[in-house]
Amino acid sequence: EVHLVESGGDLVQPGRSLRLSCAASGFTFDDFAMHWVRQAPGKGLEWVSSIGWNGGNTAYADSVKGRFTISRDNAKNSLYLQMSSLRAEDTAFYYCAKDIGSLIEGLRGFDSWGQGTLVTVSS
Amino acid sequence: SYELTQPPSVSVSPGQTASITCSGDKLGDKYVCWYQQKSGQSPVLVINQDTKRPSGIPERFSGSNSGNTATLTISGTQAMDEADYYCQAWDRVVVFGGGTKLTVL
Numbered sequence A: 001e002v003h004l005v006e007s008g009g010d011l012v013q014p015g016r017s018l019r020l021s022c023a024a025s026g027f028t029f030d031d032f033a034m035h036w037v038r039q040a041p042g043k044g045l046e047w048v049s050s051i052g053w054n055g056g057n058t059a060y061a062d063s064v065k066g067r068f069t070i071s072r073d074n075a076k077n078s079l080y081l082q083m084s085s086l087r088a089e090d091t092a093f094y095y096c097a098k099d100i101g102s103l104i105e106g107l108r109g110f111d112s113w114g115q116g117t118l119v120t121v122s123s
Numbered sequence B: 001s002y003e004l005t006q007p008p009s010v011s012v013s014p015g016q017t018a019s020i021t022c023s024g025d026k027l028g029d030k031y032v033c034w035y036q037q038k039s040g041q042s043p044v045l046v047i048n049q050d051t052k053r054p055s056g057i058p059e060r061f062s063g064s065n066s067g068n069t070a071t072l073t074i075s076g077t078q079a080m081d082e083a084d085y086y087c088q089a090w091d092r093v094v095v096f097g098g099g100t101k102l103t104v105l
Helices: none
Strands: A003-007 A018-025 A034-039 A045-051 A058-060 A068-073 A078-083 A092-099 A110-113 A117-121 B009-012 B018-023 B032-037 B044-047 B061-066 B069-074 B083-090 B094-096 B100-104
Touching: A003 A092, A018 A034, A018 A092, A018 A117, A034 A078, A034 A110, A045 A068, A045 A078, A045 A092, A045 B094, A058 A068, A110 B044, B009 B018, B018 B032, B018 B083, B018 B100, B032 B061, B032 B069, B044 B061, B069 B083
Parallel strands: B009 B100
Antiparallel strands: A003 A018, A018 A078, A034 A045, A034 A092, A045 A058, A068 A078, A092 A110, A092 A117, B018 B069, B032 B044, B032 B083, B061 B069, B083 B094, B083 B100
């Protein structure tokens, strides 16, 4: 059974940094692209970033480009999101999600999601 | 940037058919996925690549996509189907629709 567990969410001040992690199990991690999706409390889903199976290709939403960095360690079955220059509007639950395929180009669907980790940016 | 538009809310009586639309420019030329998110839970993929149902998704869920509109159809809607539904497409990056709250009453 696929299992995705996010961690690292916290209350941080504007302008500070935070690193989220996602521990994956139950599937061959390096066969699949992975994604981060966020959801502000009471709001809709917003795609944040994607990374291909080998980490060679990445993509970012305009709202986080230049501030967030996605990475993965296939040896540790882990996905990461390094967030810097955090803003109040980055406050949200952050979900990691597994792709059906290995590439970030095109769309096959996100077939497994974690339970989310809450990031709150406030002074 | 590419945008997907969904109605904020749809209501349906139990046992009836619910249709949730998702509109975007030439959406029919792209693959669309649909996600169900129940209150307090993580999203679940219910339709991928326009019409495919992942394993474990009931047959009452179906999808179509043509022209500028994709549609998620739930036949014989049950109370358990009450949730928020999001469409998703890819236009050089991943895009989500704003979500539709389905009320079964």
